[in-house]
Amino acid sequence: MSTIAVAGGTGGIGKTIVEALLQERKYRVVVLTQNNPKEDPVLRQTQQIQINYNDIDSIVETLEKHAVHTIISAIGIYTEEAAQSQMNLVQAAEKSSDTKRFVPSEYSFIQTEDLLPHDPSIKYWLDAAELLKKTKLQYTRVCPGVLMDYWGMPRVRTNIHQHVLGIDVANCWAGIPGDGNDKMSVTYSYDLAAYIVKLLDLEEWPEFSIFAGDDITFNELLKLAEEARGKKFDVVYDCAENIKAGQVTVPPFLTGVSEEEAREMTVLVSRLTIAGAFNLPKERMNALFPDIKPVKMREFLLNTWKDEA
CATH class of the missing domain: 3.40.50.720 (NAD(P)-binding Rossmann-like Domain)
Incomplete structure (x- = not known):
């Protein structure tokens, strides 16, 4: 063993x-x-x-x-x-x-x-x-993109610390970086953990182990979140110029973090989003482990928020 x-x-x-x-x-x-x-x-x-x-x-x-x-x-x-x-x-x-x-x-x-x-x-x-x-x-360096968990908090099963990344599904609010059309790869933390365990079975490891549950934009995510909650969200967009200057809209509903911490996180995530950092290459390792069926964003949101619609 x-x-x-x-x-x-x-x-x-x-x-x-x-x-x-x-x-x-x-x-x-x-x-x-x-x-x-x-x-x-x-x-x-x-x-x-x-x-x-x-x-x-x-x-x-x-x-x-x-x-x-x-x-x-x-x-x-x-x-x-x-x-x-x-x-x-x-x-x-x-x-x-x-x-x-x-x-x-x-x-x-x-x-x-x-x-x-x-x-x-x-x-x-x-x-x-x-x-x-x-x-x-x-x-091997494991790359799953952004963890879906952030859009299921505080209801979803997770060990991840709570932050608002662009969209606060619990409070029906969205502060979207750029035009909202930048692609992001997203994965639920428990699917990521399952993939990491499977990596242990491989004799050789690549430099990067890339997995993703789904690929989505903030605009697409917003539509799914509104569908899951059954209502329209309050939405603001932060333009790329403001993001580069560090001028972002801080989420109004903060849980467990200070306003300054929320601002720093929002600036960081916004800059990386419009830089395309979260859009992972399509050459991924999901296919090596077909027994793992990673949850898609729509299913994740509907399952998490079905009692709140």
Whole structure:
């Protein structure tokens, strides 16, 4: 039985990946965390291991003690410190005699240098990818586009932190970037997790593992959301010039985030949307795993909001 370690597996997409791994029953699942172990019915089925990301040698010792074959990183890379934690984890995996594979924490679009002006934090992901290239580890960068979950909150089953990305389905409001016709690839987090587990069966990994549940524009998404809710939304459009200048419409209904955090997120998502970053290449790996039937956007919205129409 192979041991899979999920770094940052106590919440967010990491916990969703842990749930999917546990369903397989053929992996021993350990969760690497820098915090104290959590009391949780899902995590109770794993072994939670508290580690110090600043101590590479102790991480190596932990990986070898538990014979970790594959690391799936789901560390939230929002700061320089978090980015360094993942870099240290890569170095530890390279030194470990047991660890052969590594999935870095990305789970979005294909990060490239030309997108750095839109999102300087892309540097964190590029640095990790460059480091992985220099190791003997097999690795793959998983790209599902935008997670559908954001348009199902707070009703949908998810571990993802709540944000409004363009359309607030719960409050029937939309602030759409550009003309609303930029294509986005979208995937439900539980479908993404199912695909990641399937990747473990492959003998070889491509540099990028691209999956998507659907492709859609904000205008198309708005129509589906209005259909699901049975009413017209209040809609504003932010033009490309304003978005580039950082002048965006902040969602009026905020849950768990400050207005400034919501503004920063809206600017970031809007810039990446009009830059085409979320429109993934059509060469995808869905066909390799035909038993996974990813949910489409319309089905996702109708199922989530059927009692609210």
